[in-house]
Amino acid sequence: MISRKLTPSKLRTFLTLSPFTTYTYTKPISNPITNPPKIPNLLNPTKTLASQFPIFRPFSSISPLPLTRDGNYDETTSQTLQICPGCGITMQDSDTKKPGFFIKPTIKDSNYKIPIDRNPVLDETQIPDSVKKGFLIESGQDSINPNPKTVEKPVVCARCHSLRNYGRVKDQTVENLLPDFDFDHTVGRRLNSASGNRTVVVMVVDAVDFDGSFPRKVAELVSNTIDVNSRAWKEGKSGNLPRIVLVVTKIDLLPTSISPTGFEYWVRTRAREGGANKLTKVHLVSAVKNWGLKDLADDMVSLAGPRGHVWVIGAQNAGKSTLINAMGKCVGGRMSVLTEAPVPGTTLGIVRVEGVLPGQAKLFDTPGLLHPHQITTRLTRDEQKLVHITKELKPRTYRIKADHSVHIAGLMRLDIxxxxxxxxxxxxWASPNLPLHMGKTEKASTMVEDHFGLQLQPPIGKQRVEELGRWVKKEFRVHGNWWDSSCVDIAAAGLGWFAIGLKGEALLGVWTYEGVDVTLRDAVIPHRSHNFEVTGFTVSKIVSKADKSLNKQRDNEKKRKVGDAEMEATTRAAL
Incomplete structure (x- = not known):
């Protein structure tokens, strides 16, 4: 109504004061070719002026999408909101600086991949003139898919696209906008329900970081639920008893000489000590080698029944999504591929996975649980690459006396x-990319000042040494009965472990950054290397590169001193 009553000059003054938009009125230059004259609406002349100023639009009724971690657990929600099939976040295409942004793919013809016939059309005598002039559509011809077996790729968010193609998160600031994953509210309350569908909890644990990736809180929560519902069921009340399946993945990274039976016994013992005292099944699998996937899938089908819910739970970067993708390929089901990346926290919301379980049974992938006691949570991406274990572990053994120390990079130290x-x-037992050092304990303090961030990486750079925090010490008194094999392990969450072999007793001091969980346990791999490491640094690319940089720096400093001396001598001779 305001725009109908005000003249353009007065309307311009009003718009400059408007908090919604700005407008600068300029008299258009009349050009009959580029700007044809507009015919006014004679039936309703008042609408003509309003159409020239389409700035007073009603506010959008579309509210911003909620930033939740529920994903597509609820079928009604997945029908109203578009959920990323790779990570489970709610997708949106309006703001690139918010989570879930995606770009709508352009519609392509089914024949766009057919090789182009580059013979000139005009040289062909049997082609109709209509085709030569551009009328290529002829009746009675249907487009034929050149590869009918090709499955259309699902549309994923920009974050998943970057992780799948480049192995990194494009914009790290967007990650800070995501709410924390509240396991108790999102998943825990559904597991505690005494009624409803049958529940199967699949706890995924990393074989090379068992204690660091073991979900203790989930194990205690489900075990307590089983105890409470079991008593209710005995009293004749409704009681849903969850089944716990412990899956130890990445067993291809363990030495092939390890005994499967002995390792399973070790796993059950550690799980019982961690709070999982109601295990239904234990599976040792490898998603890379396809070991044990068929048996795991069969057990999940039998335990879930026709309408059960299977929850895959584990720490960040434990391999949950990789395991589900490998199971989908193993059973031959049609399913969307979950995003896999060696980046903690790849899955952001609950993802309902189709094609793995038959009937009305449902399989859910959940966001990784954050374990702040793992040392990898405080490392940068480049530092995580050095710590991440990608090949079969090889032992590196020292034969040392008292008053000596062993460093694992700049992250952990063992004092005898x-x-x-x-x-x-x-x-x-750690990543082969991590350099080691063995020397006297009395010189250990100088290692931090002279070699941390250089020969001993991670941390990468001197500045990162201060950013990681201060070192704290824990003491362990251990004893063993034989020399030929290791007796106990001292493990740091997210890094690796020291295996100790002795026939007697010893007092050991372990140094690492404050907040990192250090565990004393029975040895998981008893054997050791027959070739011993020597005193000093182990040979590695990091040490070699740091030595070259240090030698170059020393040479430059020596040349500078020689040049200064020669200049000083020349100056004296001139005087």
């Missing part, structure tokens, strides 16, 4: 403080 025997065997 006291021992009842002359020597003990220390085997390091």
């Amino acid at each position: 403080e006291e021992t009842s025997v002359d020597t003990i065997y220390v085997t390091v």
Whole structure:
């Protein structure tokens, strides 16, 4: 109504004061070719002026999409909102700086991949003139898919696209906008329900970081639910008893000499100590080698029944999505591929996976649980690449005496403080990319100042040494009964472990950054290397590169001193 009563000059003044938009009125230059004259609406002349100023539009009724982690658990929600099939976040195409942004793909013809016949059309004598002039559509001809077996790729968010193609998150600031994943509210309350569908909890644990990736809170929650509902069921009340299936993945990274039976016994013992005292099944699998996937899928089908819910739960980067994708390929089901990347927190919301379980049974992939006691949570992406184990572990063994120390990069140190025997065997099980150092304990303090961030990486750079925090010490008194194999392990969450072999007792001091969980446990891999490491740094690319940089720096400093001396001598001779 305001635009109908005001003249353009007064309307311009009003618009400059408007908090919604700005407008600068300029008299258009009349051009009959580019700007043809507009015919006024004679039936309703008042609408002509309003159409020239389409700035007073009603506010959009579309509310911003909620930033939740529920994903597509609820079928009604998945029908109203578009959920990313790769990570489970709610997708939107309006703001690139918010989570879930995606670009709508352009519609392509089914024959766009057919090779182009580059013979000139005009040289062909049997082609109709209508085709030569551009009328290529002829009646009675249907487009034929050149590859009918090709499955259309699902549309995923920009974050999943970057992780799948480049292995990294494009915009890290968007990650900070996501709400924290509240397991108790999102998943825990559904597991605690005494009624409803049958529940199967699949806890995925990393074989090379068992204690660091073991979900203790989930194990205690489900075990308590089983106890409470079991008593209710005995009293004749409704009681849903969840089934716990412990899946130890990435077993292809363990040495092939390890005994499967002995390792399963070790796993059950550690799980019982971690709070999972009601295990239904234990599976040792490898998604890369396809070991044990068929048996796992069969057990999940039998335990879930025709309408059960299967929840895949585990720590960040434990391999949940990789495991589900491998199972889908193993059973031959049609399913959308979950996003896989060696980046913690790849899955953002609950993802209902189709094609793995038959009937009305449902399989859910959940966001990784954040374990702040893992050292990888405080490392940068480049530092995580050095810590991440991608190949079969190889032992690196030292035969050392008291008052000596062993460093694993700049992340962990073991001091042999006291021992009842002359020597003990220390085997390091960690990523082969991490450099090691063995020397006297009295010189360990100088290692931080001279070599942390250089020869001992991670941390990468001197600045990162201060950013990671301060070192704290824990003491362990261990004892063993034999030399030939390791007796106990001292493991750091997210890094690796020291395996100790001795026949006697020893007092050990372990140094690492404050907040990192250090665990004393029975040895998981008893054997050690027959070739011993020597004193000093181990040979690695990091040490070699740091040595070259240090030597170059020393040479430049020496040349500078020589040049200064020669200049000083020349100046004296001139005087």
